[in-house]
Amino acid sequence: MDTNPHDTTRDDLLDWLESKRRHVRQQVEAMRIEDRRVSTLPSGWTPLGLVHHLTHDVERLWFRAAVGGEQVALPVGYDGWRLPIDLSDDDVLGAYEEECRLATEVIARRPLDAPLAWWFEGEDPPYSTMREVLLHVLVETATHAGHLDACRELADGGQRLVLDRPE
16 A cells, blocks of 8 residues: 555545546536537536536646646637537547546656646746646536536536425
């Protein structure tokens, strides 16, 4: 058993991140298919568009590119939110699952205090270590999971956590 506190912290953070990743997948999978590509908010994003964003703008950008230094295709501007029409629901969810798996591999190979391996030329990165990136991605994924909770309830009344109505 590894007693290195950095490894324990990384494992704990990764467990929390994985639970939020699961939350995202479960909420989208629980939605009616016709509701996955419809926006319920004025900003116009859709549940599958949010998953596409998490795949490309979050998991791929932060872990594979910034932390891992891997040269990967990244969206420009708001393209991460724009769902290509030719992608099926299974394609979008499968790409998210695969990107999460690849990101987890990067996390497993790097110490928490490792500096970023890459950032956009001419810009200062908002975070300086993998620990900070991991915390950021955990918070962002949890926030978006909550957004999906609201979208699902607005779309079909479904609730991940069933709450009693106040009398």
